[in-house]
Amino acid sequence: MGYLVDIFLIAVGAALINNFVLYYFVGICPFIGVSRRVDMALGMGGAVTFVISIAAFLSWTLTTLVLMPGAPVTRWVAGFFMSADRAATVDLTILTYIVYIFVIASSVQFVEMYVRKFYPQLYKSFGVFLPLITTNCAILFACLVIMSHVVGVDNPAEAWGLGKSLVLGFFGGVGFTIAIVIMAGIREDLDLCDIPESFKGAAITLIIGGILAMAFMGFTGVDSGLRVALGGTP
Amino acid sequence: MTWVTIGLSVGILLSMAVVLSYVLGWANIKFHVDVDPRVVSIMDALPGANCGGCGYVGCGEYAEAVVLEGEAVSKCVVGGQNCAADVARIMGVEVGEALPYRPVVHCGAHYEDRLGRHEYRGEQRCSAANLVAGVQGCTYGCLGFGDCVRACQFDAIHVVDGLATVDYESCVGCGACAKACPRNIISITPFKSAQVLAVACSNKDRGKNVMTVCKVGCIGCGACARISDLFVLEDNLSTINYDAYTDECTLDVMKACEKCPRKRLVFVGIPTREDLEKSRDLKAPDVVEPDFKTTVDDTEWRG
Numbered sequence: 001m002g003y004l005v006d007i008f009l010i011a012v013g014a015a016l017i018n019n020f021v022l023y024y025f026v027g028i029c030p031f032i033g034v035s036r037r038v039d040m041a042l043g044m045g046g047a048v049t050f051v052i053s054i055a056a057f058l059s060w061t062l063t064t065l066v067l068m069p070g071a072p073v074t075r076w077v078a079g080f081f082m083s084a085d086r087a088a089t090v091d092l093t094i095l096t097y098i099v100y101i102f103v104i105a106s107s108v109q110f111v112e113m114y115v116r117k118f119y120p121q122l123y124k125s126f127g128v129f130l131p132l133i134t135t136n137c138a139i140l141f142a143c144l145v146i147m148s149h150v151v152g153v154d155n156p157a158e159a160w161g162l163g164k165s166l167v168l169g170f171f172g173g174v175g176f177t178i179a180i181v182i183m184a185g186i187r188e189d190l191d192l193c194d195i196p197e198s199f200k201g202a203a204i205t206l207i208i209g210g211i212l213a214m215a216f217m218g219f220t221g222v223d224s225g226l227r228v229a230l231g232g233t234p
Numbered sequence: 235m236t237w238v239t240i241g242l243s244v245g246i247l248l249s250m251a252v253v254l255s256y257v258l259g260w261a262n263i264k265f266h267v268d269v270d271p272r273v274v275s276i277m278d279a280l281p282g283a284n285c286g287g288c289g290y291v292g293c294g295e296y297a298e299a300v301v302l303e304g305e306a307v308s309k310c311v312v313g314g315q316n317c318a319a320d321v322a323r324i325m326g327v328e329v330g331e332a333l334p335y336r337p338v339v340h341c342g343a344h345y346e347d348r349l350g351r352h353e354y355r356g357e358q359r360c361s362a363a364n365l366v367a368g369v370q371g372c373t374y375g376c377l378g379f380g381d382c383v384r385a386c387q388f389d390a391i392h393v394v395d396g397l398a399t400v401d402y403e404s405c406v407g408c409g410a411c412a413k414a415c416p417r418n419i420i421s422i423t424p425f426k427s428a429q430v431l432a433v434a435c436s437n438k439d440r441g442k443n444v445m446t447v448c449k450v451g452c453i454g455c456g457a458c459a460r461i462s463d464l465f466v467l468e469d470n471l472s473t474i475n476y477d478a479y480t481d482e483c484t485l486d487v488m489k490a491c492e493k494c495p496r497k498r499l500v501f502v503g504i505p506t507r508e509d510l511e512k513s514r515d516l517k518a519p520d521v522v523e524p525d526f527k528t529t530v531d532d533t534e535w536r537g
Binding site: 024066074077079081082090091094095098099103109110113114116118125131150 | 238239241242243245246247250251253257258261262265266267
């Protein structure tokens with residue numbers, strides 16, 4: 001029960017309360033760039049959700065197996081050169097950024113080739129967006145959030161498993177989709193408005209993004225309320 | 235300890251590089267999609283701006299459409315004629331006739347030709363003045379407040395003595411002026427030669443009413459239509475059938491131009507060398523800009 005509540009709260013937190021775009025302001029580039037039409041925004045949102053899920057899986061796996069102190073692969077290799085006690089303290093977390101970028105970019109490249117070969121229709125609808133977001137900051141941000149819940153957690157029982165990481169990644173992407181689709185809807189209406197010359201284009205989009213962010217501030221504190229309502233301890 | 239950490243870092247990154255490049259290289263061969271080589275070379279020939287001017291999402295989609303669906307090779311507005319020629323060479327076809335389209339202002343009245351003008355002190359814009367009755371007698375003609383001038387990004391249209399005048403040497407035919415004109419008197423016309431014939435009036439009223447508001451407007455007498463089939467009288471206004479228009483004018487067309495009592499059939503376009511030589515000695519009148527200073531600020535803000 002407690003695990004399910006955690007999962008639910010992580011999902012709601014990633015999608016609404018701490019929305020990647022409107023709370024943390026990461027992933028602004030595709031948010032501004034591809035929010036002109038609702039259908040394109042949906043395609044972009046789908047692509048982001050997909051890539052972020054892959055990135056969450058890979059980053060959790062690599063962090064747990066290789067990068068964190070005491071990770072099994074690192075401990076095994078280091079065991080050949082030093083005593084087992086010291087091998088358990090070898091810390092490779094300095095490599096996280098470069099490894100995440102490296103692995104995510106190549107895996108998305110791989111998936112893109114696969115989709116292009118076997119699902120040409122799918123490739124046509126969102127394949128064009130995939131290269132745009134492979135090294136986007138929203139993706140890296142999700143990886144770093146997951147890392148912060150895996151490495152250096154005081155109570156090892158609270159460290160995130162693969163399930164929680166995937167939920168964060170997927171619902172972070174869903175939150176991005178919600179934000180960009182709302183934005184695209186507003187911008188479609190905005191085309192019919194008489195906007196002052198100096199505000200046209202990216203300027204008015206950023207202002208609207210700020211107003212949307214203020215609206216999403218209304219979700220603040222919902223998570224602790226939900227936790228109480230679902231029978232957990234606040 | 236330190237050396238082990240460094241060694242492990244190097245080892246991990248190196249092994250990742252080897253493994254991932256092997257996997258990607260394998261996937262590149264295994265998942266290879268056969269692309270028509272013509273698509274690739276057309277992609278190279280296109281500007282790569284992905285502007286969507288051709289009606290496709292980007293240059294890649296247009297290149298595919300040219301090769302697979304037989305789309306016309308001259309759709310790229312950015313690349314223009316040279317690009318169309320390149321694409322045609324790759325496809326082994328002839329470039330279709332791609333006429334340049336340029337705006338024509340269908341009004342020929344300068345300030346002194348317009349009757350029933352009254353001082354207008356409102357916002358100095360055509361879109362605002364068009365809502366007010368009585369700014370000038372003619373409800374079809376150019377208002378001369380220069381909405382088209384502000385719309386033009388190429389400095390190719392100017393208000394000369396109250397009449398919007400296109401500078402065809404700077405014009406690229408984007409059509410922004412035609413969209414901006416609240417009276418819709420600027421039409422985008424195919425230019426089959428450097429100069430084309432145009433009817434410089436858009437007044438659809440009966441001849442008598444035209445005469446009360448304008449000294450030069452078309453009165454719909456039909457003299458031109460009687461002489462040449464090129465002209466069609468619609469709603470008391472002579473219009474030119476540009477489908478039948480050819481670049482060399484026949485004798486009866488020239489006769490119709492001379493016959494027009496209001497001299498409304500005019501040639502517009504880039505002046506030829508002879509025109510320039512002919513008008514070299516003529517003294518051009520000084521351009522007088524209308525200068526109504528009002529309290530209205532000249533910004534786009536309208537609340």
